[in-house]
Amino acid sequence: KAGVTQTPRYLIKTRGQQVTLSCSPISGHRSVSWYQQTPGQGLQFLFEYFSETQRNKGNFPGRFSGRQFSNSRSEMNVSTLELGDSALYLCASGGPGNTIYFGEGSWLTVV
C-alpha cells in the first residue's frame, strides 16, 4: 500500500513568485491536511480538506491556499513568496482508524 506522496521534494523560488505543492494521500483516505515546519516555529497546521471542502484552517495569511480534488489529491499554493516562507511543507493523510500519516515533505527555499 503506497504511502503519502508529495511532489516536488525540493524546490527553490524567488521572492514574489508563487508555488504549488502537490499531495497524493493514501488510497481510500479522504482527509488531507497541510503543515509548515520551520526551525523557529516548529510544526504548524495550515489547513485541512475533506471531500473537497476546507474543514479547518490555521492562522496563516491569505497567501496560503489549498484545494482538494475529487480523487482526494490535494494542492497547496503560496503566492507572493517571502523569504520567511522557506520551510518544509508536510502533507498528512487521514482515513478510517483515526490514524494520520505524513508524507516526506516538500522543501521550499525562497531566495
Next chain:
Amino acid sequence: DAKTTQPTSMDCAEGRAANLPCNHSTISGNEYVYWYRQIHSQGPQYIIHGLKNNETNEMASLIITEDRKSSTLILPHATLRDTAVYYCIVRPPDLTQGGSEKLVFGKGTKLTVNP
C-alpha cells in the same frame, strides 16, 4: 497551543529501553494520546496511539496512567536509528470522519541513542 508537556531532550544507551514521558493533565475524556517521531529532514512517522488502555505494537508500547493525565512511550530495545524527535499529541477522535484531523505539535523530546 499544545496540550502536552515533554522533556526537551533525553539520552539512552543502545540496546536499553527508552522511556519517554508526556504530561497531558488537561486531556478530555474522548481525546486520544498519539505519538509520532521525526528523524531529521523526514516527515513525522506514526508510532502508536491509545485512549485509556495500554497499547503495544511492533514499534513501541504506550502506557497511559489510570487518570490519563500522563503517558510513557517505551522503545524496548533502542537502536541508533531510533534517534529522533518524539512528539506526544492529544487529539479527539474523528469517529464520523466529520471531525478535524488537525494535530497540534509541541516541541517534542529529542531522543539521542548512544552506542
